[in-house]
Structure formats: C-alpha cells, structure tokens
Amino acid sequence: MDLPTAQHPADQLEIRLSDPGEVAAALPQLLGFHPAESVVLIGLGGPSGGRVGLTVRGDLPPDGDAARTARLLVRSLHSDRPAAALAVVVSDEADDPAPDGSVADLLPHRALVHELVLALAAAGIAPRDVLLVRRGRWWSYDCPHACCAPGAGTPLPGGVSALAAAAVCTGQVVAADRAELAERLDAPTGSGPGMQAACLRAAAGRAARLQEVGRPALVEESWAAVRRAVARYRPGAAGQGPLDDDELAALGWALRDVRVRDRALQLALGPDAAAAEVLWTECTRRVPAPLDAAPATLLAVSAWLRGDGAMAGIALDRALDGDPEHTLALLLRRALDACLPPAGLRDLIGRAAEPDPQA
Incomplete structure (x- = not known):
C-alpha cells in the first residue's frame, strides 16, 4: 500500500469539488506516478471541506478481499482526521453484467465500492463521491444521469490542472507507474x-x-x-x-x-x-x-x-x-x-x- 501525502503545495490548494473529474485527473500528481488497477482514497478537510490532505492507494483486491482492503485503506486515511473523502477506482476492467439479466450493465468493482462506503461511514468520514477512472474518462458510481451510464462517462479534464502546475513548480516528475518510480533507485549500468x-x-x-x-x-x-x-x-x-x-x-x-x-x-x-x-x-x-x-x-x-x-x-x-x-x-x-x-x-x-x- 502506498501512503503518499499531498503536502506542499497541495495543502495550500483548494480543490473545486464541483468538478470531481479535476481531482481524478490530478491523481498522478498526488501519487507521484500514474496509477493502474488501483483504489485511491483522498482525504478532504480545511475550512471549505475541499482541501486535499492525506492520499492513500492500494492495488485492487482479489475477489473476496474487498472488505479487508477497504478497512485497511480507511484506517490509514483516518490517521489524518479528514472530514470527508473522495474514493477513486482506477481500472480498465469491462462493465459487470446486470445481476437480473437486464440489458443495462453495471460499472465494475461495485462490491469494493460498497465496502469502501461502509468503512468510511464507520470511521465517521463522509464519502463525498466515489469515482471510476477508465481509459481517459470518469464516472460517478452514484450518478443517475445518462452521462454516468457505463457506456458513457465524462472525459477527464484536459490542459494543466492546478495540482499539475504546482507539481511543476516544485520540480516533481511524475513516473509512468510505480515500477518506473522504483527504477530511479536502480544502480547505474556497470557500476x-x-x-x-x-x-x-x-x-x-x-x-x-x-x-x-x-x-x-x-x-x-x-x-x-x-x-x-x-x-x-x-x-x-x-x-x-x-x-x-x-x-x-x-x-x-x-x-x-x-x-x-x-x-x-x-x-x-x-x-x-x-x-x-x-x-x-x-x-x-x-x-x-x-x-x-x-x-x-x-x-x-x-x-x-x-x-x-x-x-x-x-x-x-x-x-x-x-x-x-x-x-x-x-x-x-x-x-x-x-x-x-x-x-x-x-x-x-x-x-x-x-x-x-x-x-
């Protein structure tokens, strides 16, 4: 499990929660690498309730381990005493077939989402939203509108976000994935x-x-x-x-x-x-x-x-x-x-x- 924090400059940056996609697009800056097949919890606090605090990430769990993964992530997030949290599932998995056999499919990893919401509520942390990020688009699991249907989704915001700009100012170089981040400590060839x-x-x-x-x-x-x-x-x-x-x-x-x-x-x-x-x-x-x-x-x-x-x-x-x-x-x-x-x-x-x- 990765436990990065959005301290400087994110601890002085107010995220506009009216656009959750902006937060989803900023995950690489919050984590230091582009996550894949991951679940991320972003703590929120501050006077407006929109200041990014501790951010925790874990690999998507295997079947049957969703409850344990959710508890571990929420326990880690709770150490920062956030007022609320934004949960993000990053996955390229296809939609799940509807259990009743209807034509409408369902967004994947709903069992994990259910356990995350339960664990957050038990810890007294308000779940502000739960998002799915997949192939350059985002969905809200709780959104009833057509734009949130499994086959639709909303494109991630383009351009340079406030967090991305702040990361550039502090010299942060975002890795393609966690493995690339680890490779920065590899020994030089022939040394x-x-x-x-x-x-x-x-x-x-x-x-x-x-x-x-x-x-x-x-x-x-x-x-x-x-x-x-x-x-x-x-x-x-x-x-x-x-x-x-x-x-x-x-x-x-x-x-x-x-x-x-x-x-x-x-x-x-x-x-x-x-x-x-x-x-x-x-x-x-x-x-x-x-x-x-x-x-x-x-x-x-x-x-x-x-x-x-x-x-x-x-x-x-x-x-x-x-x-x-x-x-x-x-x-x-x-x-x-x-x-x-x-x-x-x-x-x-x-x-x-x-x-x-x-x-």
Missing part, C-alpha cells in the same frame, strides 16, 4: 565491480583510522565528510563534479555509524535539504547492500517530509532489502504504514536534535 572494490578499500581505511584517532574523532571526521559531500550537491555549486566510487563508499561506511546518520537526519530540516536528498539518492543507487540501508533510510525521510510518500515507501523497501534488521528503517516503516503525517515526522526529528536537559 558493480568498481564500487565493490571501493567499499573494501574504504572499510580498510576506516578500520585503520579508528585505530589511529579513536571513535569520537572518527565520528567528527565522518560528519565533516558528509557536510563536504552535501555542499557539492547544492544547487549552483560550481567546479565540483559528482562523487567518485571511493568517496561514495567512504560515505556509505560513515553513515553506518548511527551518530553520523542521526546528525544527517537533521539536514532534512535545514537549507541543505534538497542537496542532501540528491546525495542520499546517489548513495542509494550506487553503494551495495548493506551500505545502502542508511542512505536509503535518509532518502525516505527527505521524501516523506516533502510529501512524497510513494518514494518514501520505495526507499524504505530498498533499505530493508539491504539490511532487514535496520532499526531506524523498521521504525519508519511502521510509522509510514500508520500514516504519520510529514509534520509529525518533522516534529520528531526536531525534538531528537534538542539537547537532553538531564545530560
């Missing part, structure tokens, strides 16, 4: 042997340095190396190319130290947040397991704080693939599954940086 050798050299050098200066000094040296690397990825940084294998391998080993990694978490809250996220992405792509677990976890935090829950989930999957026992990644996975909002994560990181008054 394996050289990086493996670099990691061995970095391990030997770190062990020797530990014997020479001790752990506290090594932590400070490692943190200084992280700061220098982040500076090289700042927008507009001149005269400095990307890190080579040896530099990235050294960072991978440095971030295995929880004291260095926890300092690096704070970068997501400061002016170097964007540069740090680029660095974590590069480390995740190029360093091998288990060294990729720490930068992947840092990448998940960065993505989560800017509202990209889909990438946060993918990065956490990568971290736990590299190190299934990685403590921070496991904690963040549970928090993401519980739909901790970005503001909650920001508060936790900020409080973790405060000095202990008892120390």
